[in-house]
Amino acid sequence: MSKITRRKFLAGSVAGSAAIAMAPTKKAFGANLEGFPDGMGVLVDLTRCVGCRSCEAACNKEQKLPEPDKSFDDFSVFDERPHGEHRRPTEKTYTVVNRYDQTKTEPVYRKIQCNHCNEPACLTSCFVNAYKKTPEGAVIYNDKVCVGCRNCMIACPFNIPAFSYSSALNPIIKKCIFCYDTRLKDGQVPACVESCPQQVMLFGKRKELIRVAHARIRRSPGKYVDHLYGENEVGGTGWLYLSAVPFKEAGFNVSLPNEPIINNVKDFLAIVPMVLAIWPALFTGFHLLSTKGKSHGHGEGHSHEEQEEH
Amino acid sequence: MINSGKKLMTGLAGLLFCCLVAVSCYATDFFPETIEMNVLTDLYGGVVFDHDLHVMITEGCAVCHHHTTGTPVVDSYCAKCHADEGPVETVSCQGCHTLEPVTAQSMREQRDVYRYHDDKPDLKAAYHLSCLGCHMEFGAPAGCQDCHARTEAGDAFFRSGQFAPAGSAVGPAH
Amino acid sequence: MKKLAENGIQPHDAEMKSDGRKWSLMEKLLLGLTLDQYLQQVVRNKFNWLLALIFAIGIPLIVYRFIFGLGSVTHSSYDYPWGLLLGFGLFCMVPLSASGFMLGTSVELFGRHDFEPIERLALLNGLLGYLFAVVYLLVDLGQPWRLAYPMVYSFGPAAVLFLVGWHVATYLSVQLAEVSTAFFEWIGFRRGYEFIRKGTVGLTVAGVILSTLHQGALGALFVYAPGKVHPLWYSASFQWIHFFVSSIPAGLCMVICVSTVVIYTMKWRCDQRFIDNLDRITISLAKGAAMGLITYLFIKFLAVAHxxxxxxxxxxWGLWWLIEIGFGVILPLILLSIGIHHKNVNLCRIGALVTVLGVLLNRLNTSLITFNWHLYQEVPHILEVIISITIFAIYIMTYRFILNRLPILYQFKSRADA
Structure with a gap:
């Protein structure tokens, strides 16, 4: 709990600093950063995924996304390497399945979408507070206030948010919202989870999913890598992954800290109120010391000549 | 659309669950030659499963039927409790695996009754996990349409066939 | 203009004409020349031809970008959401504009009135740098018409960018007020001038606060991306102070560079006070920059050790880091030190140029080159490059337009002086 208090304090002090020029409204404190106890998540068991792309098709239909470049039963997409990398979510596809070829075993397929972090970096980086972590666990955003600065794309440790660059009049951030509007808020299973023939994904409370995941690791010794990706990464994510191959081999970023991304920024945020509080006195003091006993020709019009040369 | 599909599936399921005799095989020497699996049809049609063929080519009933047929148990996890048990009443897939998608919540609600059956896949997953695992391992046909034909709704869903994106080559058979 | 000056034509530099009449606004805008004379010197200047060429290509491209969206002029990269427009336009322009608060602090707060001849140039350099950083930002933002949202409509106060936005906006106002004294003199609005002069200390202190915070905040923006920025360029604890400290030599050296350009190309506009003092001031600024650089060098290694x-x-990547430090920090440090020691102004000027380039390299390294070091390297779209150059050309033109007119390089002769 001390964490929450500290964060609230931080947000408050930063807001306070802004208040020097203009007092922000109560809305400024709306950023809800703490994890919700009953937040939902999805457990993704990569050992089950066969790369059928049904989830991609389901997402496209549910979110009314534009027509894809290729049919969803076209597996040549697995060989695509835009910029030499595997595919990633874009403004037209909120989720993608990639194939990661292995040297010793069969290829591993992995579904990528927003991981719905407990403490989302996108949310904490957004200067118009467009993002929201809902009590149901989804990280959603308000496209009516998005300015298009793309800071969230910088901040997201999973490279998830995309941006509708192609739009001239209303370009905004585009990303998976956990089917919040159409399903999650009514307690329904997200479209991708429902469409999966292999039950790669298990929907449920994050707390319970963690239990299920560890039970699977225990029950099938040697089947899984003994790690639940997302349990601790960047403060924990709503979507959790089990894998038979080391996560690095399945394209995961394994160098992420367990601390939320915002913790890195706290050092700086903490000095903000200090500078605001100390600098005025410090520099006015310097000024008084430096100019003590000297004439200072303010208000004298163009009076530089009157002042002493050092 | 998916919601309506789901309702349709549930309705169909109720109907077919009554009509289709849950394949009744009380003894290991009595089983149907073919099984029609069509309780979940929506994007794909049903599957006529050649049970005979699979009985011949698999090592034993337990490869698919866990411990329910009374034959030697293959899965060590099942064997912990059911190693020396005889056949049980229900051996069909849908006798145990639910039509409703499994969630962490549904798993929790069932846990008290079947303590060690709490991570049980739903019917659709049970079929696919059971079939596809072997098919891929032994090089048997593993494409979606190798087993069940896709419906027009399925074509629309996958944006394939007549619904393929303009300018793209029609995808390979699924 | 040089030729005109040789012909005995005096540019406008006082409230009253020599015959005691007031200058009209039109005459002021034309620098005291007739329209024909003015146009002749515009056409004669080869640099204007270059600007015209850049504008002929670039301005339609900027229009094109607003009609067809960012995707039409950039690679629409999801992995490099901030391209050259921000990597250069925001992250390079802002440190190069740190001169305003540095010189303002020295003159107004520390009483270093020996810097006064260059104070206004430094303030203007600050104002224009920020202004054009915002112009770059407006071109790069998806919805520039929503730029004011974080100010008035939807607040994200815990975000670093929120601080940057607020501080750049307020600091722009502060700088506008600081530079407005020159404008009020020029336009002949003495009461406005006096009103602003009274608040100088307050404005300058505000400038120091805001500069400390948003120069640092620009660095802190990248602290959101551990693992994306290469560890050598990333420091959760020190990123903000790296950016802040390096902005000090950057701003000072930018003033040296600009004053050098000015003294060689616009000498007619400089008054004797500016010309006589420039060498001495350049050496003093170089001293300040060298102090800043050595501090920066130290804390860069401190971060590596930390x-x-x-x-x-x-x-x-380590080699590249060493090249950046060697070329951008150590080399200018040596040049400036020798220049200061031997009172060699030109060496100081070369050192200043290298410092500026070194800071540019650091900012581009952080925002573009070492960003996503695990992934591919984004090379900015050619149209994005052209637009960046165009905006920079507009910046130069605006800079020159103001220097030509307002009493920045010369002291305005008010009625009392005449």
């Missing part, structure tokens, strides 16, 4: 990143120095 996060124990020595091992990275033996990699290719």
């Amino acid at each position: 996060d124990n990143e020595w091992a990275y120095l033996t990699t290719g």
Whole structure:
């Protein structure tokens, strides 16, 4: 709990600093950063995924996304390497399945979408507070206030948010919202989870999913890598992954800290109120010391000549 | 659309669950030659499963039927409790695996009754996990349409066939 | 203009004409020349031809970008959401504009009135740098018409960018007020001038606060991306102070560079006070920059030690880091030190130019080159490059337009002086 208090304090002090020029409204404190106890998540068991792309098709239909470049039963997409990398979510596809070829075993397929972090970096980086972590666990955003600065794309440790660059009049951030509007808020299973023939994904409370995941690791010794990706990464994510191959081999970023991304920024945020509080006195003091006993020709019009040369 | 599909599936399921005799095989020497699996049809049609063929080519009933047929148990996890048990009443897939998608919540609600059956896949997953695992391992046909034909709704869903994106080559058979 | 000056034509530099009449606004805008004379010197200047060429290509491209969206002029990269427009336009322009608060602080707060001849140039350099950083931002933002949202409509106060936005906006106002004294003199609005002069100390203190915070905040923006920025360029604890400290030599050296350009190309506009004092001031500024650089060098290595990143120095990225430090910090430090020691103004000027380039390299390294070091390297779209150059050309033109007119390089002769 001390964490929450500290964060609230931080947000408050930063807001306070802004208040020097203009007092922000109560809305400024709306950023809800703490994890919700009953937040939902999805457990993704990569050992089950066969790369059928049904989830991609389901997402496209549910979110009314534009027509894809290729049919969803076209597996040549697995060989695509835009910029030499595997595919990633874009403004037209909120989720993608990639194939990661292995040297010793069969290829591993992995579904990528927003991981719905407990403490989302996108949310904490957004200067118009467009993002929201809902009590149901989804990280959603308000496209009516998005300015298009793309800071969230910088901040997201999973490279998830995309941006509708192609739009001239209303370009905004585009990303998976956990089917919040159409399903999650009514307690329904997200479209991708429902469409999966292999039950790669298990929907449920994050707390319970963690239990299920560890039970699977225990029950099938040697089947899984003994790690639940997302349990601790960047403060924990709503979507959790089990894998038979080391996560690095399945394209995961394994160098992420367990601390939320915002913790890195706290050092700086903490000095903000200090500078605001100390600098005025410090520099006015310097000024008084430096100019003590000297004439200072303010208000004298163009009076530089009157002042002493050092 | 998916919601309506789901309702349709549930309705169909109720109907077919009554009509289709849950394949009744009380003894290991009595089983149907073919099984029609069509309780979940929506994007794909049903599957006529050649049970005979699979009985011949698999090592034993337990490869698919866990411990329910009374034959030697293959899965060590099942064997912990059911190693020396005889056949049980229900051996069909849908006798145990639910039509409703499994969630962490549904798993929790069932846990008290079947303590060690709490991570049980739903019917659709049970079929696919059971079939596809072997098919891929032994090089048997593993494409979606190798087993069940896709419906027009399925074509629309996958944006394939007549619904393929303009300018793209029609995808390979699924 | 040089030729005109040789012909005995005096540019406008006082409230009253020599015959005691007031200058009209039109005459002021034309620098006291007739329209024909003015146009002749515009056409005669080869640099204007270059500007015209850049505008002929670039301005339609900027229009094109607003009609067809960012995707039409950039690579629409999801992995490099901030391209050259921000990597250069925001992250380079802002440190180069730190001159305003540095000189303002020296003159107004520390009483270093020996810097006064260059104070207004430094303030203007600050104002224009920020202004054009915002112009770059407006071109790069998806919805520039929503720029004011974080100010008035939807607040995200815990975000670093929120601080940057607020501080740049308020600091722009502060700088506008600081530079407005020159404008009020020029336009002949003495009461406005006096009103602003009274608030100078307050404005300057506000400038120091805001500059400390948003120069640092620009660095802190990248602290959101551990693992994306290469560890050698990333420091959770020190990123903001790296950006802040390096902005000090950057701003000072930018003033040296601009004053050098001015003294060689616009000498007619400089008054004797500026010309006589420039060499001395250049050396003094170089001293300040050298102090800043050596501090910066020290804290750069401190960060490597703090996060124990020595091992990275033996990699290719480490070599690149050493090149950046060698070329951008150590080399100018040597040049400036020798220049200061031997009172060699030109060496100081070369050192200043290298410092500016070094800071540019650091900012581009952080925002574009070492960003996503695990992934591919984004090379900015050619149209994005042209637009960046165009905006920079507009910046130069605006800079020159103001220097030509307002009493920045010369002291305005008010009625009392005449």
